[in-house]
Amino acid sequence: QVQLVESGGNLVQPGGSLRLSCAASGIIFRFYTMRWHRQAPGKQRELVATIDKEDVINYEDSVKGRFSISRDNRESTVYLQMNDLKPDDTAVYYCAADGGAMGWGEYWGQGTQVTVSS
Numbered sequence: 001q002v003q004l005v006e007s008g009g010n011l012v013q014p015g016g017s018l019r020l021s022c023a024a025s026g027i028i029f030r031f032y033t034m035r036w037h038r039q040a041p042g043k044q045r046e047l048v049a050t051i052d053k054e055d056v057i058n059y060e061d062s063v064k065g066r067f068s069i070s071r072d073n074r075e076s077t078v079y080l081q082m083n084d085l086k087p088d089d090t091a092v093y094y095c096a097a098d099g100g101a102m103g104w105g106e107y108w109g110q111g112t113q114v115t116v117s118s
């Protein structure tokens with residue numbers, strides 16, 4: 001049974017930082033591309049950051065220079081370090097495990113709420 005469990009969401013003031021974690025189980029983690037997405041109220045879900053099995057990283061333009069994605073294959077966990085948070089970063093953040101490069105499936109977590117407000 002595959003599980004992705006996000007944690008670390010919280011209420012934070014503008015300019016603050018948070019570190020999100022996504023712990024995976026039931027998959028061969030090191031072969032999966034891991035992604036962070038977010039969905040703000042009334043908006044479509046958007047891709048925030050991606051790290052593939054070769055540690056190639058990509059970011060959505062609005063988070064470049066502020067967010068950092070990383071992974072620990074020994075712990076089967078992907079992280080999203082978020083600095084200089086802005087009210088527009090308020091959203092539910094989801095992690096996803098994409099095994100498409102290996103012909104495997106895609107899995108999603110349940111999400112963690114990030115609220116940036118003074």
